Amino acid sequence: MGIQTNNSIVKWIEYRLPVFSTLNHSLIDYPTPRNLNYWYNFGSLAGVCLVVQIITGIVLAMHYTPHASMAFDSTEHIMRDVNYGWLLRYIHANGASMFFLVVYIHIFRGLYYGSYKMPRELLWWLGIVILLLMMATAFMGYVLPWGQMSFWGATVITNLFSAIPLVGTPIVEWLWGGFAVGNATLSRFYSLHYLLPFVIVGLVMLHLLALHQHKSNNPLGIDIKGPQDTIPFHPYYTAKDLFGLGVFAIVFAGFVFFAPNYLGHPDNYIEANPLVTPAHIVPEWYLLPFYAILRSIPDKFLGVVAMFASIFVLFLLPWLDTSRVRSATFRPIYKQVFWLLLICCVALGWVGANPPEGIYLVVGRIATTFYFLFFLVLMPLIGWFERPRPLPESIGASVAKTGGGAPADAHAKPEGRV
């Protein structure tokens, strides 16, 4: 586990503080399944997004003024007067979208390959907590420019808590710091928006600690049985992750430089006005599926419960999924239903962007029903009744048999190998 070096300074430090061996252990020699496909790039990409958001955010905070009468103008000051302020702000605003895009792909990858199953339950839990904190952080960040959508989004979302019986209204007033969304709300959101990303950093550390305990899952979903199944993280996955990062950066730059407001809402370039309500109040795209679930339920309180349940149900996943096989590659029925779930989530996003009436309401209700049906009913049942295809003996054997090409990609066909 120690580190081989002749450098006396490194030795001196290492003897007192084992940073070099720790880094070596977790980033260089770290044994990684040799068959990870490109869907496994999104974890490190999410980490990059977090760092980008923190760096741009810290610089933006140097120029921004969290006051109800100055926030909007100080945002425009950043866009117009601060050197490359437009670049910082567009990276930060689009970076939030990129972060969610990457994390959603990361989560669906976990769902497909069964990465939440024994012994990775706590790894999965930490991921969900990170997602929840990301949502809170992104929501509060969206309030800071103090545009119309900032203000009314904050009003709608904080008002959800008023659905709680008896203590709802006091809770909402406590969140607001007053009797309406106002300067006190803005100040505390700013403070928390600065704080929570560092909490996320801490949770990411724990997420990695849990990951490194039992190592990465892989597209075959079978355990690492020995050194023949793994390769060191460096140079193999550093090279692969860097290539993925390059592709991601091109997409990111495309938005920042050529369509910086495509994912935003025009109303947020109108200063907040408590007396004028926008025709349609919509959150950012990454919260739309949850917004759709909220509005699919005719009762306010039950709608709020359903919305929170849609995330909290993920905590139960390791036990709701009764199948002992991790990877959907070997689960013919689950695989089909998985894609239905993905379609259902996209449909919910589309519904959330539109007013809750007519066809949107119908689709929203069907998709909401399917969403909960998937986790609460289909997952346990499929696990019991499905007959999984035979699993390969080991990762190494599978790679050797498929030979050439990508390391045992997701669709490696194991038939005929009993």
Added chain:
Amino acid sequence: MRPIAALALCLALAGGPALAAGDTTPPKSVDWPHGGPFGTFDRAALQRGFLVYKQVCAACHGLRQVAYRNLNEIGFNEAQVKVLAAEVEVQDGPNDQGEMFNRPGRPSDRFRSPFANPQAARAANNGALPPDLSLITKARAGGGGYIYSLLTGYRNPPAEVKLAEGMSYNPYFAGRQIAMAPPLNEGAVEFADGTKAGVEQMAWDVTTFLAWAAEPEMEARKRMGVKVILFLLVLTGVLYAVKRKVWAEVH
């Protein structure tokens, strides 16, 4: 979410009865010279558009995020900017006697808004509030196309539409009734470059100017974007080659 909006629109249109008198006409899609990944502002149109803003729009609409010094960027030299800024009086102070005073504008001042506050603006405009135009092309769905459509979209109302007192008919405006009377009239301004000041021409020019006012960084952004993307394409190509080389022995 523009594709979704378009889809929603199709559904709304297919819905038939949904298209009541209150619905709006979708804005014209305009092919601006400053659109697309390489588009740049038409400098002559920017300067003409500034004149239209100054002589027509500025009577009611502010442009408070823009400073007079920014006019440098659309081709006015420093001396011209000083003269333009000095045309308005701005309040400053307090002075050594503790009193506020008026002085001629300086290039560092932001555009002076025509009204002291929203209440004054409403009082002078039949209860309607003329919005500040600094961000108008970013703050409306349809962007510049919407502004251009609105400015050129005034019509006589159809027989079944009853206009409220002091309102004008404009199918592009939400509700189709707008408190702003048709702002552009043939020959309302006289362009120094001899361009004929038709309504469409003035609408085109002032929309170009407002697009610049909303996104003064646009040209620098696109220029940088082209360089960044080209760099990333090369870098990513190299990284792909590295990845192939590193993994060659594993396969």
